[in-house]
Amino acid sequence: MRVALFVTCVNDALYPRTGQAVVTLLERLGVRVDFPEAQSCCGQPQFNTGYRHATEPLVHRYASAFADYDHIVVPSGSCAAMVRENYPRIGARAAAEGRGGRLAAAADRAVPRTYELTEFLVDVLGVTDVGAYYPHTVTYHPTCHGLRVLGLGRRPRALLEEVKGLELRELASAEECCGFGGTFAVKNPAVSSAMGADKAHHIRSSGAASVCTVDNSCLMHIGGLLSRAGSRVRPVHLAEILASTEESPW
Amino acid sequence: MSVTYLGMPPFPEAAAAATGDERLRGNLRHATRTIRDKRAAAVAELADWSALRAAGAQIKDRTLRHLDHYLEQLEAAVTAAGGTVHWATDAQEAGEIVTRLVRATGEREVVKVKSMVTQEIGLNEALEQAGISAYETDLAELIVQLGEDRPSHILVPAIHRNRSEIREIFRERMGHWGRPAPDGLTDRPGDLAEAARLHLREKFLRAKVGVSGANFLVAETGTLVVVESEGNGRMCLTLPETLISVAGIEKVVPTWQDLEVFLQLLPRSSTAERMNPYTSTWTGVTPGDGPAAFHLVLLDNGRTDTLADQVGRQALRCIRCSACLNVCPVYERAGGHAYGSPYPGPIGAILTPQLDSMETGLDASLPYASSLCGACYEVCPVAIDIPEVLVHLRERVVQGGTATVRGERTTVRPARGHAAERAAMRAASWTFDHPRALRAGERMAARARRLVPRRLPGPGRAWTDTREVPQVPAESFRDWWRRTRGTAGGAPGSTTAHTVDDGTGAVGSTGRTGPLEDPR
Numbered sequence: 116m117r118v119a120l121f122v123t124c125v126n127d128a129l130y131p132r133t134g135q136a137v138v139t140l141l142e143r144l145g146v147r148v149d150f151p152e153a154q155s156c157c158g159q160p161q162f163n164t165g166y167r168h169a170t171e172p173l174v175h176r177y178a179s180a181f182a183d184y185d186h187i188v189v190p191s192g193s194c195a196a197m198v199r200e201n202y203p204r205i206g207a208r209a210a211a212e213g214r215g216g217r218l219a220a221a222a223d224r225a226v227p228r229t230y231e232l233t234e235f236l237v238d239v240l241g242v243t244d245v246g247a248y249y250p251h252t253v254t255y256h257p258t259c260h261g262l263r264v265l266g267l268g269r270r271p272r273a274l275l276e277e278v279k280g281l282e283l284r285e286l287a288s289a290e291e292c293c294g295f296g297g298t299f300a301v302k303n304p305a306v307s308s309a310m311g312a313d314k315a316h317h318i319r320s321s322g323a324a325s326v327c328t329v330d331n332s333c334l335m336h337i338g339g340l341l342s343r344a345g346s347r348v349r350p351v352h353l354a355e356i357l358a359s360t361e362e363s364p365w
Numbered sequence: 366m367s368v369t370y371l372g373m374p375p376f377p378e379a380a381a382a383a384t385g386d387e388r389l390r391g392n393l394r395h396a397t398r399t400i401r402d403k404r405a406a407a408v409a410e411l412a413d414w415s416a417l418r419a420a421g422a423q424i425k426d427r428t429l430r431h432l433d434h435y436l437e438q439l440e441a442a443v444t445a446a447g448g449t450v451h452w453a454t455d456a457q458e459a460g461e462i463v464t465r466l467v468r469a470t471g472e473r474e475v476v477k478v479k480s481m482v483t484q485e486i487g488l489n490e491a492l493e494q495a496g497i498s499a500y501e502t503d504l505a506e507l508i509v510q511l512g513e514d515r516p517s518h519i520l521v522p523a524i525h526r527n528r529s530e531i532r533e534i535f536r537e538r539m540g541h542w543g544r545p546a547p548d549g550l551t552d553r554p555g556d557l558a559e560a561a562r563l564h565l566r567e568k569f570l571r572a573k574v575g576v577s578g579a580n581f582l583v584a585e586t587g588t589l590v591v592v593e594s595e596g597n598g599r600m601c602l603t604l605p606e607t608l609i610s611v612a613g614i615e616k617v618v619p620t621w622q623d624l625e626v627f628l629q630l631l632p633r634s635s636t637a638e639r640m641n642p643y644t645s646t647w648t649g650v651t652p653g654d655g656p657a658a659f660h661l662v663l664l665d666n667g668r669t670d671t672l673a674d675q676v677g678r679q680a681l682r683c684i685r686c687s688a689c690l691n692v693c694p695v696y697e698r699a700g701g702h703a704y705g706s707p708y709p710g711p712i713g714a715i716l717t718p719q720l721d722s723m724e725t726g727l728d729a730s731l732p733y734a735s736s737l738c739g740a741c742y743e744v745c746p747v748a749i750d751i752p753e754v755l756v757h758l759r760e761r762v763v764q765g766g767t768a769t770v771r772g773e774r775t776t777v778r779p780a781r782g783h784a785a786e787r788a789a790m791r792a793a794s795w796t797f798d799h800p801r802a803l804r805a806g807e808r809m810a811a812r813a814r815r816l817v818p819r820r821l822p823g824p825g826r827a828w829t830d831t832r833e834v835p836q837v838p839a840e841s842f843r844d845w846w847r848r849t850r851g852t853a854g855g856a857p858g859s860t861t862a863h864t865v866d867d868g869t870g871a872v873g874s875t876g877r878t879g880p881l882e883d884p885r
Contacts, residue, residue, distance in 0.1 A: 135842070135845060152800060166760075299736045308830075309390075
C-alpha cells in the first residue's frame with residue numbers, strides 16, 4: 116500500500132502543523148506516507164469562482180503527482196470533494212468542448228484513490244481508536260463539503276469519541292454552513308460574516324474550549340471571527356487532535 | 366424586459382443592507398427554521414422519498430427532452446376541451462395577450478390566484494397601465510399588495526413581515542382597496558385571517574374574470590392543476606365567467622400518473638403537509654359549471670434558451686416548492702428582496718440569470734450569492750444540483766463561452782469588472798503549476814509574516830473588517846518536509862517502503878525520480 120499525503124495549498128502555506136499531524140498520526144498507525152513535492156493546489160478556488168479553464172493544469176498536475184500511489188490522503192473535506200466531484204466534470208466538459216479525453220482520463224486516475232483523512236482512517240485502515248489523548252472540551256463543526264458532497268457521516272465523530280480525555284460538546288445548528296465558502300467570504304462579506312457570527316455564537320454557547328473541523332479554510336474564517344470578537348475558543352483541525360498522545364501532546 | 370426588478374443593485378449590496386435589519390433577520394430566522402424542521406419531519410415519514418425524488422427528476426427531464434411534443438399534445442387537448450391556447454415569447458407579449466383578453470370582456474377588475482409566473486411577467490403592472498385592477502387573493506400576496514411591497518419568498522411572499530406589521534398594513538390600506546379592516550383589529554392570526562376573508566369575499570363575488578398560474582399542465586387530457594392552501598384559488602377558478610391562466614412551458618407533465626409523483630413531492634417539500642388542502646383541476650370548459658371561457662397563455666420568456674444549456678436546464682425541473690429557500694443560510698440572512706426578482710433564494714440565483722440571459726449586473730452577481738454549502742440540493746424534491754449550476758453560471762460570468770440567447774447560439778463575453786480577479790486567478794494557477802515559484806512565494810510570505818497588518822487595505826478589507834488574518838507560519842509544510850524527511854530536488858525520503866500490509870502480501874515502494882515540473 117503506497118500512501119501519499121496531499122497536504123493542500125492552504126495547509127502547506129498557512130497550517131503546516133496540520134500536515135505534520137497527519138504524518139505523525141499515520142506513522143504511529145504504521146503507515147509510511149510520502150509527500151510528492153510536485154503537488155500544489157486542487158484548483159478549487161479557481162473552479163468555484165468560475166475559472167474552469169485555469170483549473171485544468173492543476174487537474175493534470177494532481178493526477179501526475181500522485182500517479183504512483185494507491186491512496187491519496189487529504190486533510191480537507193472540500194479539497195477531497197473538489198477532486199472527487201469536480202475533476203470528472205472538468206474532464207467531461209473539456210471532452211465536450213472537443214479537446215480530447217486527456218483531462219477525463221486524468222480525473223479517472225485521481226478520483227478513486229482520493230480519500231479525505233477520516234475516510235482513510237475508518238474505511239481503509241479500519242480504525243476509530245487511533246490511540247490519541249486530548250484532555251480538552253471540543254465541539255465539532257461538520258463542514259459542508261465533507262458532510263454533503265463526500266458524505267463523511269459519523270466518521271469524524273466516531274474518531275473523536277475514541278480520543279481519551281476528550282469531552283465532546285454538542286454544537287447547535289451544527290450542519291449549517293459557517294459562511295466561508297471560498298471567494299464567497301470576500302464577494303459577499305456581509306452575509307458571510309453574518310453566517311459566521313451565528314456559527315461563532317453557537318460555538319461559544321457549546322462551552323467547548325476548542326472547535327474542531329476537517330477543513331482549515333473554514334476554521335480560518337471561524338477562528339478569524341472568534342478572535343476578532345475576543346473569544347478564547349481555539350480552532351483546531353481534527354488531525355491535530357488525533358495526532359496528540361499522552362507521551363507527546365500536540 | 367428583464368425578470369429582475371428595475372434599478373436593483375447587485376446582490377452583495379442589497380444583501381449587506383438586509384443583514385443590518387434586525388427585525389427582518391428575526392422574522393426570517395423564526396419562519397424559515399420552523400418550516401425547515403416541519404419539512405424534514407414530513408419527508409422522513411415516507412420510506413420511498415429518495416425513489417420519489419429520483420422519479421420526479423426523471424419525469425421532468427424526459428418531458429423537457431420532448432417538450433415540443435408534449436406542448437403540442439397539451440394544446441390539442443385544451444382546444445378539444447373548449448379552451449383557447451395562446452403562445453407568448455416573452456413577458457411583454459404575455460402581458461399584452463392577457464390585457465387584450467380582459468379588455469374583450471369589458472371588465473375593469475380581475476381576481477388573481479397566487480402565481481409566480483404572473484409576478485415574473487409583471488402582469489399586475491401591465492394590467493394597471495391598461496386601467497384594469499388586479500386583486501391578489503392569496504393572504505400573503507394580499508399583504509404584499511396592500512403594503513405596496515414586493516414578495517420575498519416563493520411560497521410565503523410576506524415572510525419578511527410579522528403579525529403586528531400585517532395588522533398595521535390591514536388597518537391602513539384595506540379601506541383603500543375595498544372593504545376596510547374591522548375596528549379594533551388585533552394581531553391574532555385568526556383575527557387577521559378573518560379580516561382578509563371579509564375583504565376578499567366581496568372581490569370573489571363581484572369578479573367576472575379570474576387570472577391564475579398553474580402548478581402542472583397534464584398533456585394527455587389538457588388539464589391544469591393548481592395546488593393551494595386557502596381556498597382562494599378554488600374561488601377564483603370557479604366563480605368568474607372568464608378564466609385566464611398563464612403558465613411557463615416547463616410546467617407540462619405527460620400524464621396523470623406522472624402528476625401523482627409531484628402531488629406527493631410538492632406539499633411535503635413546500636408546506637410540510639402530507640397533502641395540501643385544495644387541489645383544483647380543470648379541463649377546458651364545462652357548460653353550466655364554472656367559467657364559460659377559458660384561455661391558457663403558454664410562456665417562454667427565456668425557458669427555451671435555458672433548455673439549450675445542458676447543465677443549466679435542470680433549473681427547469683423546479684416545481685416552486687421553496688424548500689431550498691427555507692434551508693439556505695444566505696437567504697435567511699439576506700432576505701428575498703436582495704435577489705431582485707420574484708424568484709429569490711438558491712433557485713432564483715440559478716433561474717433568474719438564465720431567464721434573463723445574464724443581461725444585468727444583478728444577474729451576474731446572483732450566481733455568487735451562495736457559499737456552495739449544498740443544503741439546497743439536499744432538500745430539492747426534483748434533485749436540482751443547484752451548486753453545480755451556480756458554478757456553471759459563474760463560468761459564464763467570468764470566463765464567457767457560448768449560450769443560447771433568444772434562440773440564437775451566441776458567444777458570451779466575460780462580464781466587465783472582473784479583470785483584476787481574472788489576472789489573480791491566472792497568476793495563482795500559474796504559481797500552483799510551478800512548484801519552485803510556489804516555494805519561493807511561500808518563503809517570501811514567511812519572511813514578511815510579521816508585516817501583515819491587522820486590517821488590510823483594498824480588497825483585503827472585505828476579509829479583515831470582521832475577521833483576523835491567519836498568521837503566516839515561519840516554515841511551510843513543504844519546507845518542513847524537505848528539512849526533516851527529504852533532500853532538495855529528488856526527495857528520496859518520499860520513496861521509502863510502506864509497512865502496512867495492503868492485503869496482497871506485497872510491500873510497495875515507489876520508484877519515482879525527480880519532481881514533476883510539468884506533468885503535461
